[in-house]
Every structure is written in structure tokens, then in C-alpha cells.
Amino acid sequence: MSFSTKLTVILLSALLLSGCSQTNSPSLYQQLGGAAGIEAITDGLLHEIEHDHRIVHHFADTDIARFRRLLAEQLCDLSGGPCVYSGGTMQQSHTGFNISLADYDALVEGLIKVMQQQNISISAQNQLLALLAPMYKDISYR
Amino acid sequence: MTLKVLLPLACLLASTACQAGSRIIATGGASSIEGSAGGGIVPWAVLNGYASSDEWGATAFASQVGVDDFTLKVQGASVSYDNRWEWSFARQSFKLDTLGGQLRQDVFGMKYHLAGELLYTALPQFSLGLQYKKQRDFALPQAVGAHNDSGLDFYLAASKVLFNQVAGRNVLLNATLRATRANQTGLLGFGTAGDNSYQFVFEGSAVVLLNYNLALGVEFKQKPNQLAFANEQHWRDIFAAWFVNKHLSLVAGFADLGSIAGLDQQQGYYLSVEGAW
Numbered sequence: 001m002s003f004s005t006k007l008t009v010i011l012l013s014a015l016l017l018s019g020c021s022q023t024n025s026p027s028l029y030q031q032l033g034g035a036a037g038i039e040a041i042t043d044g045l046l047h048e049i050e051h052d053h054r055i056v057h058h059f060a061d062t063d064i065a066r067f068r069r070l071l072a073e074q075l076c077d078l079s080g081g082p083c084v085y086s087g088g089t090m091q092q093s094h095t096g097f098n099i100s101l102a103d104y105d106a107l108v109e110g111l112i113k114v115m116q117q118q119n120i121s122i123s124a125q126n127q128l129l130a131l132l133a134p135m136y137k138d139i140s141y142r
Numbered sequence: 143m144t145l146k147v148l149l150p151l152a153c154l155l156a157s158t159a160c161q162a163g164s165r166i167i168a169t170g171g172a173s174s175i176e177g178s179a180g181g182g183i184v185p186w187a188v189l190n191g192y193a194s195s196d197e198w199g200a201t202a203f204a205s206q207v208g209v210d211d212f213t214l215k216v217q218g219a220s221v222s223y224d225n226r227w228e229w230s231f232a233r234q235s236f237k238l239d240t241l242g243g244q245l246r247q248d249v250f251g252m253k254y255h256l257a258g259e260l261l262y263t264a265l266p267q268f269s270l271g272l273q274y275k276k277q278r279d280f281a282l283p284q285a286v287g288a289h290n291d292s293g294l295d296f297y298l299a300a301s302k303v304l305f306n307q308v309a310g311r312n313v314l315l316n317a318t319l320r321a322t323r324a325n326q327t328g329l330l331g332f333g334t335a336g337d338n339s340y341q342f343v344f345e346g347s348a349v350v351l352l353n354y355n356l357a358l359g360v361e362f363k364q365k366p367n368q369l370a371f372a373n374e375q376h377w378r379d380i381f382a383a384w385f386v387n388k389h390l391s392l393v394a395g396f397a398d399l400g401s402i403a404g405l406d407q408q409q410g411y412y413l414s415v416e417g418a419w
């Protein structure tokens with residue numbers, strides 16, 4: 001069936017092309033809108049968490065100002081911005097909360113909603129998700 | 143606990159009574175023609191619907207495949223729990239438009255998520271699956287040499303989402319190894335008089351997630367070729383899936399089912415709609 005062969009060829013060439021087009025592209029930090037963009041993502045996510053009955057209870061005793069500052073700092077650091085994350089390790093910070101897969105999914109869903117609202121490109125969204133997804137093993141069930 | 147048991151029943155009866163599970167949209171895949179979560183013709187390691195840890199999910203679906211001389215209609219439903227267990231049922235009716243008559247089959251599926259998390263671990267998500275298939279019109283399959291009117295398929299599936307792969311889009315890859323004795327997936331019964339042993343076959347899917355709601359995919363399904371009366375060939379399809387929201391998804395595609403019962407080059411459309419709660 002030549003149609004599916006064609007599609008496979010298109011998919012493969014797109015894969016190859018995407019590997020070659022990395023030069024001179026703006027950093028993820030810039031794609032997220034720099035300091036202002038990351039602040040907006042952080043505040044948006046805090047708003048989502050606050051209204052998400054599935055996970056808000058985890059934050060009952062949290063110093064929200066500190067959490068907000070450190071989360072923004074971490075997103076800035078991770079995305080290649082001019083910040084150095086100064087908080088605890090993900091493992092330390094989340095120990096004792098027994099954060100489940102469903103909690104993690106809920107938070108990621110909230111983050112996606114915020115990034116969509118802020119018209120962040122799908123590529124930048126996926127780059128950020130690629131950085132955050134692997135933290136699951138350090139954050140969950142501790 | 144009682145609530146956890148009653149909730150999926152309530153979900154099936156009244157969709158508004160329930161929220162979708164917590165998993166991210168599109169991570170439940172579609173309902174394959176055998177009822178298990180997957181693409182159109184390949185079962186994946188993901189579980190149907192959106193149930194995450196400690197949650198229940200349910201799906202119901204209807205699919206139709208129309209090729210030159212045959213029409214396959216499928217209806218089914220599934221329940222999943224804890225992003226760990228999936229139980230599914232599919233009722234297939236395969237109309238022999240040119241030859242006349244029909245072949246009906248029921249598929250009872252069970253899937254267990256062994257290890258890995260589709261989105262969050264470097265290890266792909268692995269699931270073990272079982273499909274008990276019962277042919278309901280065995281006269282014809284028997285006449286062309288099938289040995290049994292029922293059979294068990296076993297499969298091991300691995301699925302993984304890779305972020306930011308094709309023009310910034312995420313890609314979902316799936317590989318499935320199946321042990322089966324089925325002729326034409328069971329529509330022509332199981333085994334033959336001469337050979338009733340299991341065959342190992344490979345099935346694979348590759349999907350590009352254009353955004354959170356749209357996906358394009360290709361699938362390949364290797365098949366045994368046991369019955370002497372006619373050639374059986376591998377199946378392929380390409381599809382586009384639209385995850386309207388976590389409750390409704392639609393899939394449209396083009397399927398190539400090769401030669402069936404002596405009629406060659408069976409190609410045509412694939413359509414599927416799924417509701418999830």
C-alpha cells in the first residue's frame with residue numbers, strides 16, 4: 001500500500017529535518033516568554049492548583065510565597081534562563097506527601113491548560129514537558 | 143470501597159454523573175477492533191479511558207471497517223481501574239458482502255499494566271494482555287479447515303511517548319508481540335486440523351501527536367497464514383484521530399487488509415467513535 005509507505009517517508013524525513021534545525025533557535029527560556037512569561041506560567045499554575053480539589057490539599061501547609069519564588073526560579077533555570085535554582089531537591093521537597101500518579105497527572109494537566117491559555121507554542125510546551133516529566137520518579141510516592 | 147465499585151456503573155448509566163479520570167488527554171489511545179485500548183488494529187500498553195492511580199474509567203465504542211468485499215462492524219465497552227487493569231468486551235460482525243453471510247465473534251479482553259509510565263519514565267509502559275475470542279458462526283470457518291471455535295491470544299505491549307520529536311511534536315511508539323492461533327484474528331476460527339500450535343506475531347504503531355487533540359498514525363499487524371483454502375496477509379492502516387475532549391474521540395482511517403478468503407486487495411475505510419467516562 002503506497003499511501004502508508006508515503007506517510008512513513010514523510011514522518012521519517014520530518015524526524016531527520018527536526019534534528020538539523022537546532023541552530024540559532026531561541027532558547028526555551030525565550031520561547032516561554034522570558035522572566036515575564038515564566039512568572040505568568042507560575043501564577044497560572046498556582047491558580048490551577050488552588051482550584052483543583054484533587055491536589056490542593058497537598059499544599060495546605062505550604063509557604064506559598066516561597067513555593068512560587070522557587071518554582072519560577074526552577075522553570076527559569078531548567079529552560080536555560082539566567083537563574084540558579086536554590087531550593088531543595090525534588091526528592092527532598094516532595095517527601096512525606098505521597099504524591100500519586102493521579103496527582104502528577106492533575107498538575108501536568110493544569111500546567112498544559114495554562115501554557116495553552118498563554119499561547120505558548122506546542123514545541124515549547126513539549127520541550128518543557130520533556131524536562132518535567134522525568135522528575136516523576138523523584139517526586140511520586142515518597 | 144463500595145463507592146469505587148458502584149461508580150463505573152453509575153458512569154455508564156449517566157455520563158454527567160462522573161468526571162473523566164486524571165490522565166492527560168489522548169493517553170488512552172482509541173478502542174481497537176478487539177476492544178482493548180490501542181490504535182485501530184493493534185492493542186497498546188496504554189489502558190482505555192483516563193483512569194489514573196486509584197481511579198475508575200469506562201469506555202464504549204463503535205467501529206466500522208469497510209473494504210471491497212467485506213464490512214466489519216464492532217461494538218464494545220471497557221472498564222479500567224488504577225491505570226493498572228483493563229477489562230474489555232467487543233462484539234464483531236463481519237459481513238461477507240460479496241460471498242453472502244456473516245461471521246460473528248465476541249472478544250473478552252483483560253490487560254495488566256506491568257511497568258513504566260507512558261509519559262513519565264524512561265522505561266516504556268509495558269502491559270500484558272489476554273483476549274478470549276469466541277466465534278459465533280463456526281460452520282463456515284469449520285468448513286474451510288479451522289480446528290476450534292474459540293481461542294486465547296496473549297500479548298506483551300510496550301508504548302512510549304517521546305516529547306518534541308517531529309517538528310516539535312510528540313510521538314507515540316508502540317510495539318506488541320502476540321501469541322495467537324487465530325485465523326483472520328479469529329473471524330475464521332482458530333488453528334487448523336494439521337497445526338494447532340501458537341504463532342508469534344509482531345504488531346506496531348507510530349503516531350505523531352500534532353497537538354493535544356489531533357494525532358496521525360500508521361499501524362502494521364503481522365498475521366499467521368495457516369488455513370490452506372486461502373491466503374492470509376498482514377494488515378496495515380493509516381489514521382487520523384480527533385480527541386474532541388476527554389469524553390469523546392473520533393478516528394478515521396484507511397485500512398489495507400490484504401487477501402481475505404480468496405478475495406485479494408481488500409482496502410477501504412476505517413471509522414471509530416469512542417465515549418469515555
Ligand code: HEM
Binds near residue numbers: 061062066093103105
Ligand atoms: C511537575 C513536576 C514538579 C515540579 C517541577 C515541582 C517543583 C516544586 C518546587 C520547586 C518546590 C519548592 C521546593 C522547596 O520548597 O525547596 C515544590 C514544592 C512542593 N511541591 Fe512540587 N513540583 C512538581 C510536582 C508536584 C506535584 C505533582 C505535587 C502534588 C500534587 C507537588 C506538591 C508540592 C508541594 C506540596 C510542595 C511544598 C512542600 C512544602 O510545603 O514543603 N509538586 N515543588
